[in-house]
Amino acid sequence: MSKNNLIGGTAARIAGLLACCALALSASAQQPATNPPVTTTAANNVASNTNTTNAVATSDADDRYRIGPGDVLDIRIFNRPNLSRDSVRVEGNGMIRMPLIDTEVQAACKTEGELAKEIAGRYTKFYRNPQVDVFIKEYHSKQVAIIGAVNEQSRFELQRRIRLLELLTYAKGPSTKAGQTINIVHAPPALVCQKPETDETDTGLSSYKLSETLQGQAQANPYIEPGDIITLPEANQVFVVGNVFTPLTIPLKEPITLSRAVAMAGGVKQDSKKDKVRIVRQEPGTTTSKEIVVDLTAIEKKRAEDIALMPNDIIDVPTSAGKTLLRSLISTVVPSVAQLPIRVIP
Known part of the structure; x- marks a missing residue:
């Protein structure tokens, strides 16, 4: 093979390769560009973060103090002492007045920063970029x-x-x-x-x-x-009196039964007529009252229903008169007899 033929074949092959590359680039250019898909999870996370940020910002804005009628303000304007004011009281209509400003400025319902921005905007026609600070000196509107x-x-x-x-x-x-x-x-x-x-x-x-x-x-x-x-409001009350260890008033914050009220009063003392416990109950809307006699012993032995107390009920635990009299006589007579001299009968 001659040298000229070898060179010609190589050139032909190079030309063919270049043609193929040109066709591939042309086809690639004609295809529409596609963006990588955004997953639903990522989109939801972005939306969630945005909502959370907005919620936090809204909460912070809601909690900020807003100026109201009667509040006293200090207003400072940088390098303008002639315009700065001390102890500016907000009028009943929520307005204040500032030097060089013809109309009143609404202070009520604004935060300190919002009012400072409002005043600075009013002064822009007199000064370039005025710097205004507002401080609440006294709180009286809330x-x-x-x-x-x-x-x-x-x-x-x-x-x-x-x-x-x-x-x-x-x-x-x-x-x-x-x-x-x-x-x-x-x-x-x-x-x-x-x-x-x-x-x-x-x-x-x-x-x-x-x-x-x-x-x-x-x-x-x-x-x-x-x-x-x-x-x-104070809770309704029931009263436990009579022959109990600790007569007391019980706030009726929750349903309370007779036996529980007596237990809260320390229980009944000796010589109590437990079968004759009285509940004095006032009729609603009237000045009349009625008495309910209850057998506390039967309630303790589950032979009778425990009564739920009503507001202003009075529980009176009576004393057995006969037992009390006998106990009183014994406690009086026995010590007296013990003090008598002893004589021997032959």
Whole structure:
């Protein structure tokens, strides 16, 4: 084979390879580009994280203190002492006034940062990039009170939003006389800054089970609104008197039977007429009362039904007059006889 033929064959093969590469590149360019699929789990995780972030941000925003009528503010404008103001009281309509600003500025329902941003925006036509800081000096717009069967009745000035259970802890918790309910009396709001969680504020009174509030259950642990008065009514009571070791008053926080009430009073003493225990019960809505005679011995021996007590029942355990008289005579006569001189009869 000649040298020229060898060179020509090699060139032909190279040309063929280049042609094949060009066709492959052309075909690849004509195919639509595809993106790697996004798995459902990854998408759900992104959405979940976004929702969680939004929920946290919303919660933080809800808990921030919002300025109200009567609050006193300090307003500082950097390098502008002539515009800064001390002890600015928010008017009843929620407005304040600032130098050089013709109209009033709404302070109510805003946080410190939101009001600072509002004032800075008003001053941009006089100064370039004014720096404004707002501080709440005195809190007066968010007063609430808690009364009734708590260990420390008091009024509070809120500096942030709190829930019912937290306020109850500041009152040192419910007392031993507390009943089963907790009530919130709502005052008409001077300014509605946020939509209430429920429509119960329209009725003026909300009632919750105290046990659920103490457990922190959401439906019984609402946010406290300005002007709210929280009341804890005392529980209904029953009274145990007569021939028992510890006569006492028992809060009726839960159903209590006759035998349990007597046991809580320490039990009956000697010479008690256990078959003649009286329950004095007042008829609801009237001033008349009736007596129910109960055999406590039969109840203890499961021969009679244990009676459930009603509010304001009086349990009277009577004394057996004959046994008491005999015991009294014995206790008086025996010591006297023992002191007599002994004589011998021959």
